Amino acid sequence: MAIAAPPKETGRPGAPPSAPPRKGLQLNRWQRAALTIGGFIVAMLAAAGIWGSQMEFPADVGPPIADWVNDTIRTITRNFSFIFDTIADVVLRFLLWLESIFLWIPWPVMVGGIGYVAWRMVSWRMALFSMLALAAVGFTGLWPSAMETTALIVVAVVISIAVAIPLGILAARSNTIDAILRPFLDGMQTMPSFVYLVPAIMLFGIGNVPAIFATVIYAVPPAIRLTSLGIRQVTPQVVEAAQSFGTTRRQLLLKVQLPMAIPSIMAGVNQTTMMALAMVVVGALVGAGGLGEDVLRALQRFQPGEALLGGLAIVVLAIIVDRVTQAWARERQEALRTDAH
Amino acid sequence: MNGQTEPLRMSVRNLWKVFGPAAGPDVAERLAGMSKTEVQEELKSVVALRDASFDVTSGETFVVMGLSGSGKSTLVRCLIQLIEPTMGQIFVDGEDVLGYTEEERIEFRRKKTGMVFQYFGLLPHRTVLDNAAWGLEVQGLPESERRARAMEVLEMVGLAGWENYRPSSLSGGMQQRVGLARALASDPEILLLDEPFSALDPLIRRDMQGELLQLQQQMKKTIVFITHDLAEAIRVGNRIAIMRDGAIVQIGTPEQIMSNPADDYVADFTRDVRRATVITVGYMMEHPTTRVREDDSPDAAVRAMEAAGADAVFVCTGEGRYVGEVTLEEAKQSLRRGDGAVRAPVDRRFAPIQRQQSIEEALANAWDQHGRLPVVDESGLLVGEVERDALIQAAFEAEATEAASV
Numbered sequence: 021m022a023i024a025a026p027p028k029e030t031g032r033p034g035a036p037p038s039a040p041p042r043k044g045l046q047l048n049r050w051q052r053a054a055l056t057i058g059g060f061i062v063a064m065l066a067a068a069g070i071w072g073s074q075m076e077f078p079a080d081v082g083p084p085i086a087d088w089v090n091d092t093i094r095t096i097t098r099n100f101s102f103i104f105d106t107i108a109d110v111v112l113r114f115l116l117w118l119e120s121i122f123l124w125i126p127w128p129v130m131v132g133g134i135g136y137v138a139w140r141m142v143s144w145r146m147a148l149f150s151m152l153a154l155a156a157v158g159f160t161g162l163w164p165s166a167m168e169t170t171a172l173i174v175v176a177v178v179i180s181i182a183v184a185i186p187l188g189i190l191a192a193r194s195n196t197i198d199a200i201l202r203p204f205l206d207g208m209q210t211m212p213s214f215v216y217l218v219p220a221i222m223l224f225g226i227g228n229v230p231a232i233f234a235t236v237i238y239a240v241p242p243a244i245r246l247t248s249l250g251i252r253q254v255t256p257q258v259v260e261a262a263q264s265f266g267t268t269r270r271q272l273l274l275k276v277q278l279p280m281a282i283p284s285i286m287a288g289v290n291q292t293t294m295m296a297l298a299m300v301v302v303g304a305l306v307g308a309g310g311l312g313e314d315v316l317r318a319l320q321r322f323q324p325g326e327a328l329l330g331g332l333a334i335v336v337l338a339i340i341v342d343r344v345t346q347a348w349a350r351e352r353q354e355a356l357r358t359d360a361h
Numbered sequence: 362m363n364g365q366t367e368p369l370r371m372s373v374r375n376l377w378k379v380f381g382p383a384a385g386p387d388v389a390e391r392l393a394g395m396s397k398t399e400v401q402e403e404l405k406s407v408v409a410l411r412d413a414s415f416d417v418t419s420g421e422t423f424v425v426m427g428l429s430g431s432g433k434s435t436l437v438r439c440l441i442q443l444i445e446p447t448m449g450q451i452f453v454d455g456e457d458v459l460g461y462t463e464e465e466r467i468e469f470r471r472k473k474t475g476m477v478f479q480y481f482g483l484l485p486h487r488t489v490l491d492n493a494a495w496g497l498e499v500q501g502l503p504e505s506e507r508r509a510r511a512m513e514v515l516e517m518v519g520l521a522g523w524e525n526y527r528p529s530s531l532s533g534g535m536q537q538r539v540g541l542a543r544a545l546a547s548d549p550e551i552l553l554l555d556e557p558f559s560a561l562d563p564l565i566r567r568d569m570q571g572e573l574l575q576l577q578q579q580m581k582k583t584i585v586f587i588t589h590d591l592a593e594a595i596r597v598g599n600r601i602a603i604m605r606d607g608a609i610v611q612i613g614t615p616e617q618i619m620s621n622p623a624d625d626y627v628a629d630f631t632r633d634v635r636r637a638t639v640i641t642v643g644y645m646m647e648h649p650t651t652r653v654r655e656d657d658s659p660d661a662a663v664r665a666m667e668a669a670g671a672d673a674v675f676v677c678t679g680e681g682r683y684v685g686e687v688t689l690e691e692a693k694q695s696l697r698r699g700d701g702a703v704r705a706p707v708d709r710r711f712a713p714i715q716r717q718q719s720i721e722e723a724l725a726n727a728w729d730q731h732g733r734l735p736v737v738d739e740s741g742l743l744v745g746e747v748e749r750d751a752l753i754q755a756a757f758e759a760e761a762t763e764a765a766s767v
Contacts, residue, residue: 257478261481262499266467
């Protein structure tokens, strides 16, 4: 069977097929860049010669669009106020209930409890920091505000997760939905929050509810993205193996994809929470209470000291929430490792 | 190979799978004359399966062998429609599997088949026990029942005591045992093994092959086994299909493949396998030249030997079962003593060679023997004979062919 190879074959790979010979001028990249920029300048000068410099846009499309949006939101407010009133009522009740619980718990228990969680989830250093920092917040007289802010954040995050998980699942399952959702999520994250604070007030009135609404809009995108990513990242080998035993789509989602996406979803919750904390002061602009209100009041009265204390209290909450949720996500990630030791 | 006809379990007819714009219900007509590269360049499509047809009988281990990209993994996935074939037919127990509704397909996967994957595909967030019970869980079996059954199969694959660990704390070989246990848990008639041992290191791989063979002896499942390793194919397979560029180029028993490779492609594979361990005695034996029945007279035995020019003769029972042999000298003495039958001087000096033994195995027993050696089948019937020197020669020839082709 051994056929003698022709002698010229040495086993080395042959030279790659040579690139087709270039025609015309041979230029290096600096010469090419100079030529391109020069071309632009010439074209610009020529265009300015034809239309004149400082040419104006025919700007008459903006006002009608703005009018249409104004009318639409007014119509919605007028005709569907009962829907938004109901939503506002439910959210407000939940918020007040949560706040009253946080304030009802004696503060040493609360501080100790958070310290315990930080110790179990992170480390004793983190526990020590949490307790000292929370005590400091209490001693500066910001305890009730801090609890109100915590309640606001919890409500916003709970609503965000309730919205994000189903949307994330849909985006993971369908490329079309993903493509439709993507620009909206980009918009929600980059749109200045003042833009949706106005309709938020029109729909929900002044107070905590429009602040929560605005917070959810700003903070929900990472939770949606990371839920979708987590589901899409489940290795196809595992999905295929699960399917080969006759799983339904529902079983696949609930027993394989969601459990394996949990670390990613947790990372999303962490980011959502951090972004919600960043909205605390903005929320105060539409009437939300808590630390945001304290900071805003200090701003209006030119009291940098009070503003700093309120700001530091927000930072304390953010650090504790961040470290604890991250540690939790990491723990879940460890549990899902597929490689052998 | 074993002669009796087992019922047909699976039948694949003209199966095509084309990825890309050329896919359509008429691929057979459009692509029949085109090569793989032509389809790739002109139609921007990939032919993963090209007109594959084969039958698998009940209880058989049918191996599909080929290099990566030859379509073997696509083929096994088409069997349970993890990949939808472009055209063709698949019948399992007479049912047209491709015509199933979604519910029927799920039921088929749950009850009829169990699959093992090269990269295990275990659920990392579940224990070994719950992984093994996966198939039963999706069927909706109550927890206690499915766990009891999962324990049984884990014991079968030697993983008792590991049931509460997570897959990540197990070695590769043990993880694949979990994969095997999961496939066996619902006691399916058909096992689909997609390169089950390829990700394991060679020693573990040999062990697992051996254990699979043992399990298979007890279970008698119908197995479709995918591999890229001909030595493995020969070890575990009753029949082997060799694939190239999506087409099946040869189907045959291990010996048929080894001794009659259909083309250079197949011959290339066979070079890496030691022939002496594959080719069986049955393949090179000759018809027995002389034999007498044990109740024949010594006179008849002498005459038979003289007629054949032989100095010994095999002696069989009336049904043809091998009893032993008698030399010309012994037969003549027996004749002088006046024995009634040749039975008396029969000398069973040598345990006969089994037809299904490989040349190497046979030689290990027959090394110190001389002349013609008897060959018997599974039930002890004398079916042939082989010269010891022919065995030695065959073994050396095999080695020589291998040496020359390296």
